[in-house]
Amino acid sequence: MIKLSGITPSGTAHLGNYLGAIRRWATRSEPEDLYFVSNMHAMTTKHSAEELRLLTSHQLAVLVAAGVPKEQLFVQSDLMREHMALAWILECTCTFGEARRMIQFKEKSQGSASVRLGLLTYPVLMAADILLHGTARVPVGEDQNQHVELARTLARRFNTDYGEVFVVPEAVLPEAGARVRSLSDPSRKMSKSISDDGGTVYVLDEPDVIRRKFRRAMTDSRNEVRYAPDEQPGVANLLDILAACQDSTPEHVIQGIGSYRDLKEAAAEAVVTTLSPVRERALELLEDKVELAQIRQEGADHARKRSEERLNQAIFLAGLV
Ligand code: AMP
Numbered sequence: 226m227i228k229l230s231g232i233t234p235s236g237t238a239h240l241g242n243y244l245g246a247i248r249r250w251a252t253r254s255e256p257e258d259l260y261f262v263s264n265m266h267a268m269t270t271k272h273s274a275e276e277l278r279l280l281t282s283h284q285l286a287v288l289v290a291a292g293v294p295k296e297q298l299f300v301q302s303d304l305m306r307e308h309m310a311l312a313w314i315l316e317c318t319c320t321f322g323e324a325r326r327m328i329q330f331k332e333k334s335q336g337s338a339s340v341r342l343g344l345l346t347y348p349v350l351m352a353a354d355i356l357l358h359g360t361a362r363v364p365v366g367e368d369q370n371q372h373v374e375l376a377r378t379l380a381r382r383f384n385t386d387y388g389e390v391f392v393v394p395e396a397v398l399p400e401a402g403a404r405v406r407s408l409s410d411p412s413r414k415m416s417k418s419i420s421d422d423g424g425t426v427y428v429l430d431e432p433d434v435i436r437r438k439f440r441r442a443m444t445d446s447r448n449e450v451r452y453a454p455d456e457q458p459g460v461a462n463l464l465d466i467l468a469a470c471q472d473s474t475p476e477h478v479i480q481g482i483g484s485y486r487d488l489k490e491a492a493a494e495a496v497v498t499t500l501s502p503v504r505e506r507a508l509e510l511l512e513d514k515v516e517l518a519q520i521r522q523e524g525a526d527h528a529r530k531r532s533e534e535r536l537n538q539a540i541f542l543a544g545l546v
Contacts, residue, residue, distance in 0.1 A: 228362040229360040230399075232246070232263065235267045239417055242428070243499075247293065251293045259297055259358055260299075264281040264302050265301050265305065265308065266351070267281075270344070285300060285520070289520055291428075296523065299524035299527070303525035304528055307357060308353050309353075311539060312352075314540070317543075318382050323375060327345075329369075351369075352376035352379050356379070356392070356535075365397075369396070370396050380392070387543055387544075403465060405465070409424030409442070424438075424443075428503055430500075435493055435496055435497050435500070442463060444457070445457055448484070450479060450484065452479055466495070
């Protein structure tokens with residue numbers, strides 16, 4: 226049962242990505258699971274080529290440094306020909322109405338005078354990402370469910386109209402990982418796309434930068450260290466982070482913490498300890514371009530080998546050879 230997860234390099238990986246997803250990918254993946262840097266999805270709105278190249282390398286380096294198995298990891302654009310070939314076949318399987326109905330398209334295109342075609346068709350590319358690799362399970366949040374549903378529809382339609390080739394995938398809820406909120410506004414989740422530098426702790430942040438961000442974290446004026454997410458979301462977020470870093474529970478880590486200052490310090494130190502080895506290894510990889518390029522190449526070779534036959538069959542069944 227192949228499970229496929231992607232991470233879009235639309236920004237730098239942050240603590241939420243690490244505690245909520247990457248850490249689990251590194252420690253709990255099954256040998257057939259696949260992970261990819263979905264860089265082709267980071268260009269549906271105007272982007273900087275230089276920045277995309279850099280963010281893709283950063284993302285890959287962080288994943289490798291975190292311990293995500295290299296042979297199960299690839300960069301999407303390294304298989305651009307494969308993903309695009311299937312995306313075209315699936316575009317010709319998908320109706321305009323189906324693409325236009327996607328809620329993400331409606332939301333993201335709203336109010337924009339010039340919407341790129343890629344914003345309409347990226348769910349079809351996502352279907353190609355999923356179907357190309359024979360994915361059976363796609364761990365996604367609520368907002369991506371409709372896209373997996375589209376991939377199911379396209380897989381079934383192609384299989385019926387042209388011949389059985391695709392596994393019909395299923396959306397599964399991601400295993401509950403830590404939910405990390407912004408340090409500056411705990412009502413929002415920590416995110417790489419919102420320009421919230423002070424509230425977002427990046428995996429590559431220097432220890433002193435991390436400490437400063439935690440010192441400035443928003444709490445409240447009660448001055449009472451309790452775990453009450455609804456009433457004291459800022460304090461609860463710090464306790465959640467501390468607990469996640471120590472593989473413990475908020476109820477356990479709260480013991481012995483008497484003030485907000487102590488809590489901020491404890492959370493900062495736990496994060497520094499957790500992220501430091503990942504940061505150091507990622508920086509090493511970014512320094513040594515040869516090693517990272519080799520990891521990238523090997524990951525792409527593996528992914529290509531595993532998907533080649535399925536793609537060739539789809540090309541054949543579509544009547545293209
Ligand atoms: P994204 O940054 O939206 O591309 O998400 C990549 C992965 O990180 C997904 O599995 C998300 O569920 C996870 N993730 C993103 N932000 C957070 C957060 N603030 N807390 C926990 N997990 C997160």
